[in-house]
Amino acid sequence: xxxxxxxxxxxxxxxxxxxxxxxxxxxxxxxxxxxxxxxxxxxxxxxxxxxxxxxxxxxxxxxxxxxxxxxxxxxxxxxxxxxxxxxxxxxxxxxxxxxxxxxxxxxxxxxxxxxxxxxxxxxxxxxxxxxxxxxxxxxxxxxxxxxxxxxxxxxxxxxxxxxxxxxxxxxxxxxxxxxxxxxxxxxxxxxxxxxxxxxxxxxxxxxxxxxxxxxxxxxxxxxxxxxxxxxxxxxxxxxxxxxxxxxxxxxxxxxxxxxxxxxxxxxxxxxxxxxxxxxxxxxxxxxxxxxxxxxxxxxxxxxxxxxxxxxxxxxxxxxxxxxxxxxxxxxxxxxxxxxxxxxxxxxxxxxxxxxxxxxxxxxxxxxxxxxxxxxxxxxxxxxxxxxxxxxxxxx
Numbered sequence: 001x002x003x004x005x006x007x008x009x010x011x012x013x014x015x016x017x018x019x020x021x022x023x024x025x026x027x028x029x030x031x032x033x034x035x036x037x038x039x040x041x042x043x044x045x046x047x048x049x050x051x052x053x054x055x056x057x058x059x060x061x062x063x064x065x066x067x068x069x070x071x072x073x074x075x076x077x078x079x080x081x082x083x084x085x086x087x088x089x090x091x092x093x094x095x096x097x098x099x100x101x102x103x104x105x106x107x108x109x110x111x112x113x114x115x116x117x118x119x120x121x122x123x124x125x126x127x128x129x130x131x132x133x134x135x136x137x138x139x140x141x142x143x144x145x146x147x148x149x150x151x152x153x154x155x156x157x158x159x160x161x162x163x164x165x166x167x168x169x170x171x172x173x174x175x176x177x178x179x180x181x182x183x184x185x186x187x188x189x190x191x192x193x194x195x196x197x198x199x200x201x202x203x204x205x206x207x208x209x210x211x212x213x214x215x216x217x218x219x220x221x222x223x224x225x226x227x228x229x230x231x232x233x234x235x236x237x238x239x240x241x242x243x244x245x246x247x248x249x250x251x252x253x254x255x256x257x258x259x260x261x262x263x264x265x266x267x268x269x270x271x272x273x274x275x276x277x278x279x280x281x282x283x284x285x286x287x288x289x290x291x292x293x294x295x296x297x298x299x300x301x302x303x304x305x306x307x308x309x310x311x312x313x314x315x316x317x318x319x320x321x322x323x324x325x326x327x328x329x330x331x332x333x334x335x336x337x338x339x340x341x342x343x344x345x346x347x348x349x350x351x352x353x354x355x356x357x358x359x360x361x362x363x364x365x366x367x368x369x370x371x372x373x374x375x376x377x378x379x380x381x382x383x384x385x386x387x388x389x390x391x392x393x394x395x
Contacts, residue, residue, distance in 0.1 A: 001292050006045050006300045007376050019044075019372075027354035035352045036375075036383055041176075041328060043243040043374035047285065048293040051242060054284035058277055067276045070096075076286035077251060081236075084209065084291065087220045093253050095264055096274045100206050100250040101127045103235045104170065106270070107252070108135045110262040111200040111233075117166035119199070121153065123358065123365030125176045140166055141363045144178070149322055151178040153186055155193070168200045169193070174207045174218060174325035177361055177370045181216045181324045184224045191225035200259075202233045206250070207326045209241040209294055212302045215324035222255065229255040233263065241294060242285040243374075247278035301327050304373045304380045311384030316394045318387075327374035331355075334367035336394060344369065351386035 012020045013031055019040035020031050029035035046052070058064075074091045081087040097103040104127070112118060114136035120128050122141040132139045142161055145154040171190055174181045182190075194201045201221070208218050222234055237250035254260035284290070308329055309320045317335030333343040340359065347353050347369060358368030373380055 023354045029354040038371045039354045039356045042245050047242045048290050050284040050289045051281050054280045058280045070279050072283040073279045076283045080286035095252045097250050099248045100235045103250050103252050104131050106266045107202045107233050110266040112167040119169040122362030124172050126360040143363045171203045177330040179323035179326050181218050187221045187224045191228045200231050204235045206237050206240045211325040238282045238285045247281050249278040308373050315391045329371045346390040350390035
């Protein structure tokens with residue numbers, strides 16, 4: 001495989017790209033004036049060449065009808081999970097949804113009713129709360145504790161926050177935005193909690209392939225705790241790993257046949273079916289060539305993380321949470337003594353960087369911003385310089 005050029009600057013403006021084309025409307029930061037997009041969680045890198053070849057081959061055929069037999073896609077998922085995660089799954093366990101947010105929505109419909117409580121550990125991926133509320137369910141936020149600079153589960157303080165109306169827990173594993181890889185002991189605690197309270201467990205493992213060198217190994221909770229299969233919905237996708245989010249495909253992998261039947265009924269009722277191009281892209285990504293590309297990617301991301309952390313941690317009162325997985329740096333500005341409106345204005349107006357507002361991730365996120373470092377290193381270096389200049393009066 002030719003070594004991927006992650007340093008290449010690719011102009012995404014005018015390509016119907018949310019990350020760059022919608023930055024002005026969302027943050028008042030203009031790419032045309034040199035603004036940097038570090039918000040939407042996709043990468044500014046091309047996927048493996050195997051994916052591009054698959055897209056070109058499908059396009060060259062010239063007829064884009066309904067896809068039928070998708071065995072290469074299913075076989076690729078099984079191969080990837082076995083070889084990269086030691087997770088042996090059966091073809092019949094795999095159901096295809098239109099991305100993982102759609103997977104969460106389908107799980108809510110299949111396993112809860114309006115008014116039921118849905119648990120998340122906050123701060124956490126903002127789409128969970130949006131989807132839960134839109135479905136008429138009650139959002140139950142269990143605030144994560146910070147110890148040794150990282151998030152920890154806080155079971156002792158969570159019991160008093162529960163009403164008994166809860167029906168589901170949504171786990172983000174690895175955690176977004178904190179970048180934690182949960183230990184096997186922590187996954188065991190989650191499993192036991194769900195069993196004790198008769199909760200369906202939805203585990204969103206979309207970042208499972210993006211564990212940085214030197215970090216603990218990510219464990220699928222189905223591998224660590226197979227005794228919870230009767231209540232487990234695993235959500236996985238190739239889209240984050242290979243920067244193909246536009247494919248809008250994800251997998252609900254459900255070992256229990258009764259639970260899988262409930263989920264499948266909701267998929268059918270909502271008319272969910274996969275796209276032709278997406279199936280071919282994922283089958284081409286989950287290959288040895290794709291695996292080698294991911295190995296190169298996480299090395300590059302780790303160097304970006306090191307540069308970004310060194311730069312932002314040099315600003316008095318600013319601290320980036322140690323990143324074990326994902327390409328999303330979670331930066332705490334509370335030590336500056338500034339209100340969120342002030343430090344956010346400095347980042348957006350002075351540094352001209354669009355980063356996700358921490359409050360959108362729920363309780364505990366108010367003093368943070370989330371920065372996407374999956375971009376060519378020159379941009380990371382530029383971002384660090386701008387941030388240091390925007391807070392230069394604190395030096």
